[in-house]
Amino acid sequence: MSDMDLKLTDRPLGVFDSGVGGLTVTRAIRELLPNEDVIYLGDTARLPYGSKSPDIIRRFALEDTQYLISKGVKAIVVACNTATAHALEVLQETYRLPIVGVLEPGVQATLANGSSKRVGVIGTNGTIQSQAYQAALKRLRPELEIYAVATPLLVPFIEENWLDHEGLKLVLQTYLKPLQKAQIDTLVLGCTHYPLLKSVLTEILGEEVRLIDSASCCADAVATVLKDQDLLALNSREATIQIHFTDLSQQAQTLASHLMCREKIVFKKAVL
């Protein structure tokens, strides 16, 4: 193994999202790959991505990726469903380093259970309108019945930290009604914020509906890619996590510390 290879493996992983939601992916990566340094970029100045159009999201995703590459990362994780849906292809065509999205791993996890017949997908307007989940699931298993619903009010409730509010339950009942009527057996959580809603979703849908958490599926995919490409960190020192925000507000730092279970984090302001 040459010095060049050694240096590459020691480089940090780059992870980006529009805000703090992608930290659910980062946390899953940290649990699975505790030796990996991570530089996380949250584009908090321009969030959210979920309501914006494909052209704008592609431009933002290219800028986010360019920023992380300039920091010397060895691979990129697109920890945002909307950015993955609109921009993963152009990112992979543009850059040579490995780039993992959050969408394909969730699709694979859905299909891994051969008994899924009626699959619901929830996500932002951008993710659902892109048809990315629907097309990938249909392509790989044409007989699946797929029911997709855009659920744009969920992130605002999560960011208000009103996870037990009766208003959230009423909102979810409206969003989930067509999925319940269709008797889905599996629900893909197509937004990296949504793992925080698992318990209220199960309360409404019942234990028998399987929830696919795209955050933890993505972490598994990252581990596989790093292993396959001989990019796993070889050091045994304590790994570091840096969080770079384009709007470095106190609120974002507090929420990030909370999502990362108060792990020691270095915060920085990012200028794209």
Added chain:
Amino acid sequence: MSDMDLKLTDRPLGVFDSGVGGLTVTRAIRELLPNEDVIYLGDTARLPYGSKSPDIIRRFALEDTQYLISKGVKAIVVACNTATAHALEVLQETYRLPIVGVLEPGVQATLANGSSKRVGVIGTNGTIQSQAYQAALKRLRPELEIYAVATPLLVPFIEENWLDHEGLKLVLQTYLKPLQKAQIDTLVLGCTHYPLLKSVLTEILGEEVRLIDSASCCADAVATVLKDQDLLALNSREATIQIHFTDLSQQAQTLASHLMCREKIVFKKAVL
């Protein structure tokens, strides 16, 4: 009157907001000043402003204003409470043309009724945390009791167009509870989206609580400034409205046409 003056009066008014909310101000201006051409800038690529920090909002507001000045406007209306709260002062210090914010007119309208004793203010996190309304009201009438509540979930409900949803009512009941307990007699709608909630607010608070609509108050202030500075349009031709969006999505155009009562509008993509 010289040609130069004539040319200045014929120039359009510039109005900006983070998204479509400022169109409630634009509509009020159109009703009051039907001869004025308007160029409206909605920074839809970077919306919302209400959850972001003062530094970022000042930078965005300076860029928005610079863009409108480059289009030849004769005056600027900051049709966004958060941008007014954080950036009006720096804009007025930076540029020579008249710049009207959305906040002072609402404060004046609140105080115009001498019988107001207990005033509630609702707005985004940014507007409420800035203390701009609270400080202005207190400065002008120190004996007022002021109760301010950040209500970040309201704009998402409005943008989902769920104005009659029971979930919205539960959310409003939680937000308004401390204001009801304090027996407010006046409520300042400190966000240009909120006029759309007038009927549900009255349903919860009762007819006796006066609602201050910062959008229509702002239009009155714009008319006064243009008149005082001899800037009123002298033409009698049909005025035009251009809407420039940094993210020119179909959704934004549809919502804008709806908010402007299907008036004929020219849409353009803005690059800041």
